[in-house]
Amino acid sequence: xxxxxxxxxxxxxxxxxxxxxxxxxxxxxxxxxxxxxxxxxxxxxxxxxxxxxxxxxxxxxxxxxxxxxxxxxxxxxxxxxxxxxxxxxxxxxxxxxxxxxxxxxxxxxxxxxxxxxxxxxxxxxxxxxxxxxxxxxxxxxxxxxxxxxxxxxx
Amino acid sequence: xxxxxxxxxxxxxxxxxxxxxxxxxxxxxxxxxxxxxxxxxxxxxxxxxxxxxxxxxxxxxxxxxxxxxxxxxxxxxxxxxxxxxxxxxxxxxxxxxxxxxxxxxxxxxxxxxxxxxxxxxxxxxxxxxxxxxxxxxxxxxxxxxxxxxxxxxxxxxxxxxxxxxxxxxxxxxxxxxxxxxxxxxxxxxxxxxxxxxxxxxxxxxxxxxxxxxxxxxxxxxxxxxxxxxxxxxxxxxxxxxxxxxxxxxxxxxxxxxxxxxxxxxxxxxxxxxxxxxxxxxxxxxxxxxxxxxxxxxxxxxxxxxxxxxxxxxxxxxxxxxxxxxxxxxxxxxxxxxxxxxxxxxxxxxxxxxxxxxxxxxxxxxxxxxxxxxxxxxxxxxxxxxxxxxxxxxxxxxxxxxxxxxxxxxxxxxxxxxxxxxxxxxxxxxxxxxxxxxxxxxxxxxxxxxxxxxxxxxxxxxxxxxxxxxxxxxxxxxxxxxxxxxxxxxxxxxxxxxxxxxxxxxxxxxxxxxxxxxxxxxxxxxxxxxxxxxxxxxxxxxxxxxxxxxxxxxxxxxxxxxxxxxxxxxxxxxxxxxxxxxxxxxxxxxxxxxxxxxxxxxxxxxxxxxxxxxxxxxxxxxxxxxxxxxxxxxxxxxxxxxxxxxxxxxxxxxxxxxxxxxxxxxxxxxxxxxxxxxxxxxxxxxxxxxxxxxxxxxxxxxxxxxxxxxxxxxxxxxxxxxxxxxxxxxxxxxxxxxxxxx
Numbered sequence: 001x002x003x004x005x006x007x008x009x010x011x012x013x014x015x016x017x018x019x020x021x022x023x024x025x026x027x028x029x030x031x032x033x034x035x036x037x038x039x040x041x042x043x044x045x046x047x048x049x050x051x052x053x054x055x056x057x058x059x060x061x062x063x064x065x066x067x068x069x070x071x072x073x074x075x076x077x078x079x080x081x082x083x084x085x086x087x088x089x090x091x092x093x094x095x096x097x098x099x100x101x102x103x104x105x106x107x108x109x110x111x112x113x114x115x116x117x118x119x120x121x122x123x124x125x126x127x128x129x130x131x132x133x134x135x136x137x138x139x140x141x142x143x144x145x146x147x148x149x150x151x152x153x154x
Numbered sequence: 155x156x157x158x159x160x161x162x163x164x165x166x167x168x169x170x171x172x173x174x175x176x177x178x179x180x181x182x183x184x185x186x187x188x189x190x191x192x193x194x195x196x197x198x199x200x201x202x203x204x205x206x207x208x209x210x211x212x213x214x215x216x217x218x219x220x221x222x223x224x225x226x227x228x229x230x231x232x233x234x235x236x237x238x239x240x241x242x243x244x245x246x247x248x249x250x251x252x253x254x255x256x257x258x259x260x261x262x263x264x265x266x267x268x269x270x271x272x273x274x275x276x277x278x279x280x281x282x283x284x285x286x287x288x289x290x291x292x293x294x295x296x297x298x299x300x301x302x303x304x305x306x307x308x309x310x311x312x313x314x315x316x317x318x319x320x321x322x323x324x325x326x327x328x329x330x331x332x333x334x335x336x337x338x339x340x341x342x343x344x345x346x347x348x349x350x351x352x353x354x355x356x357x358x359x360x361x362x363x364x365x366x367x368x369x370x371x372x373x374x375x376x377x378x379x380x381x382x383x384x385x386x387x388x389x390x391x392x393x394x395x396x397x398x399x400x401x402x403x404x405x406x407x408x409x410x411x412x413x414x415x416x417x418x419x420x421x422x423x424x425x426x427x428x429x430x431x432x433x434x435x436x437x438x439x440x441x442x443x444x445x446x447x448x449x450x451x452x453x454x455x456x457x458x459x460x461x462x463x464x465x466x467x468x469x470x471x472x473x474x475x476x477x478x479x480x481x482x483x484x485x486x487x488x489x490x491x492x493x494x495x496x497x498x499x500x501x502x503x504x505x506x507x508x509x510x511x512x513x514x515x516x517x518x519x520x521x522x523x524x525x526x527x528x529x530x531x532x533x534x535x536x537x538x539x540x541x542x543x544x545x546x547x548x549x550x551x552x553x554x555x556x557x558x559x560x561x562x563x564x565x566x567x568x569x570x571x572x573x574x575x576x577x578x579x580x581x582x583x584x585x586x587x588x589x590x591x592x593x594x595x596x597x598x599x600x601x602x603x604x605x606x607x608x609x610x611x612x613x614x615x616x617x618x619x620x621x622x623x624x625x626x627x628x629x630x631x632x633x634x635x636x637x638x639x640x641x642x643x644x645x646x647x648x649x650x651x652x653x654x655x656x657x658x659x660x661x662x663x664x665x666x667x668x669x670x671x672x673x674x675x676x677x678x679x680x681x682x683x684x685x686x687x688x689x690x691x692x693x694x695x696x697x698x699x700x701x702x703x704x705x706x707x708x709x710x711x712x713x714x715x716x717x718x719x720x721x722x723x724x725x726x727x728x729x730x731x732x733x734x735x736x737x738x739x740x741x742x743x744x745x746x747x748x749x750x751x752x753x754x755x756x757x758x759x760x761x762x763x764x765x766x767x768x769x770x771x772x773x774x775x776x777x778x779x780x781x782x783x784x785x786x787x788x789x790x791x792x793x794x795x796x797x798x799x800x801x802x803x804x805x806x807x808x809x810x811x812x813x814x815x816x817x818x819x820x821x822x823x824x825x826x827x828x829x830x831x832x833x834x835x836x837x838x839x840x841x842x843x844x845x846x847x848x849x850x851x852x853x854x855x856x857x858x859x860x861x862x863x864x865x866x867x868x869x870x871x872x873x874x875x876x877x878x879x880x881x882x883x884x885x886x887x888x889x890x891x892x893x894x895x
Contacts, residue, residue: 025874026874029872033786038785041785045782045785051777080775083871084779087776089872
């Protein structure tokens with residue numbers, strides 16, 4: 001596949017992510033921060049996000065498996081996760097976290113368990129999509145092209 | 155006569171005979187009565203007597219016998235019947251008892267006799283044991299002596315002490331008159347008297363080694379008695395009527411290090427022995443005992459071992475001394491070499507500068523002079539000066555280059571350059587020279603030769619120039635052709651360069667340049683010499699053309715540095731020659747072309763440094779948002795420090811930080827309290843950094859709280875670049891911002 005075609009594919013894919021609401025404007029901001037002095041900024045931040053999220057999700061799951069759930073802790077974790085995901089621009093994850101926090105305030109265990117599943121789902125979805133995106137970027141760079149800059153208007 | 159029951163004696167009383175009988179009976183009775191008394195007395199005295207009741211029996215027997223004889227006394231004269239009856243009873247009893255005793259004795263006497271034999275046997279045994287005890291004691295003493303001797307011998311590693319001690323101790327232990335050691339000489343044909351006990355400085359007696367007595371001693375590992383008259387035993391002149399004491403000789407193996415094989419120890423393969431001779435004191439009638447001989451043998455072995463240890467030690471000391479000497483010598487040599495290298499480098503460094511400066515002056519001024527009005531003679535002179543100084547400059551450069559090349563300190567200057575222009579320039583340079591000689595120069599560059607390449611342009615040009623220059627120099631007529639193309643794998647391998655293995659890769663290509671001339675050609679055997687320094691073919695033609703002979707050597711070095719190969723082919727004198735070289739160059743990077751009609755804008759990202767060097771401190775416990783915020787600020791040119799906890803924050807905060815972004819939603823931390831503490835810390839307003847709260851909450855209460863604790867601003871996470879930029883500019887301008895929601 002030739003470079004131009006790959007770039008077009010990348011653009012389409014990215015646009016789809018935004019249209020589906022998986023990513024929001026914050027992700028664009030991150031892309032804007034990537035430059036020659038910081039060529040892997042986005043990948044680094046996203047990897048950091050993945051690491052953090054794995055840990056947080058494990059902690060959350062374990063905390064909710066306890067016989068008596070410590071809602072304060074759960075809330076703290078969800079707060080963290082909400083912060084991370086909003087910094088990345090993972091919109092759907094962030095929204096799921098917001099819903100989760102409400103259940104925490106109500107101290108509704110069942111609701112929380114359901115939310116954890118939801119959050120996990122959203123997280124894995126965005127992780128999958130982002131990994132695909134990065135793979136495409138790598139292909140473009142390997143073929144000698146450069147990643148185009150998107151400017152989407154919201 | 156009245157009838158008395160008297161018994162008449164047997165025969166008439168013969169007066170004398172009767173008297174004697176009477177007396178004897180009396181004494182017999184006496185004796186018979188005293189014997190049991192004695193027996194009882196002595197048996198009572200003795201502790202052990204097993205047959206007491208036999209004694210009783212015997213006593214009874216004797217008493218009765220005595221009684222019989224006593225009663226007999228009365229029968230010599232007229233006696234009554236009572237007496238006769240008593241007599242008879244006594245006799246009967248005696249008979250009974252004596253028969254019983256006789257019968258008893260049959261049993262007892264063999265026992266008594268066997269006791270005797272046992273006693274004899276035990277005595278013999280005791281004597282034997284005594285003897286053996288004596289033997290053991292002697293052996294023990296011998297052992298003690300040996301141990302003591304060994305200890306003395308082995309307590310030193312000095313050969314002389316060992317031998318001297320051996321002789322002294324042996325002499326003492328065995329009370330010898332004389333003890334001597336004969337060592338083999340260097341030639342191995344004689345034994346020399348080396349050490350003696352009594353004589354202090356033995357004069358060098360020598361004895362040939364192949365005497366029968368010596369051979370006999372050497373062939374056995376036992377101590378052998380030898381005649382006192384043999385040459386080895388006759389050390390002092392015999393004075394008078396000495397009856398010389400017995401002499402014993404034993405061999406002492408002189409072991410070398412090589413004798414100690416692991417498996418068979420010790421194989422006495424060299425068979426070098428010393429002879430130890432021991433003499434008992436004369437006139438003492440002492441004889442050599444077996445245990446003494448054994449002692450001597452053991453000592454001889456120990457001495458052998460001790461001597462070999464001493465020898466080994468000597469060897470190793472000698473080796474060590476030698477090594478030390480060598481070490482010192484090597485050190486000195488190394489230092490000298492280093493000094494020499496340093497001197498040479500200094501020299502070169504100085505020369506480099508000192509020589510070039512005047513050269514430069516000469517060349518510059520001569521060329522300037524060339525530009526002025528000159529007469530033809532003057533012009534000729536100036537041109538000669540110029541030519542000579544050019545040559546000299548080239549020579550200086552070549553020498554300096556070569557020495558740097560040899561050092562390995564020369565490094566190629568890799569850069570992107572125009573390959574085609576290199577060849578064109580060489581062509582331009584060489585054309586005038588060639589046309590003077592009426593030579594035509596043609597340049598062919600292959601179509602697939604890249605225009606741009608990565609490598610050392612200067613050195614490449616030097617190589618090409620040198621090769622082409624040689625071609626021109628050695629051709630008197632004809633043409634020169636220069637061809638350059640990208641070498642494919644078939645043309646890369648040259649059978650003459652078996653160690654040249656070019657490796658194809660995507661980033662590099664091999665440039666092959668062939669320069670063919672129709673000049674004088676070269677002999678096949680001269681070809682290898684071409685590339686050696688200062689070597690020149692001695693033909694007249696070449697002598698006249700000048701040159702130091704360094705050019706090709708330098709070219710070869712450069713080509714090697716470029717991982718290539720250079721060689722010359724020629725079919726012989728007068729048939730011209732072709733110089734070929736291959737060097738490795740890199741492909742120049744392609745320029746970035748991204749033509750995308752779909753994307754709205756393609757802009758090169760350049761760093762926007764709106765706030766260059768602004769020192770900012772970011773506190774956030776969430777790793778992801780921390781790095782995002784940091785990335786934002788770095789993109790704007792700030793100098794960002796990040797902390798993730800209060801402690802770190804307090805540790806790091808200083809007056810240098812102009813702006814502080816803190817996440818006030820950090821769990822377990824009251825961001826507001828922290829702000830209050832910062833206010834305490836920095837009392838003066840202009841010292842205090844601008845405090846901005848980062849939060850995900852946008853409610854009114856948050857805003858109020860922030861205002862209350864003295865925050866200068868509140869920003870809602872997540873922040874965009876533009877937002878951050880405007881925030882920072884406002885903050886720095888007004889030092890207050892509460893609108894960034």
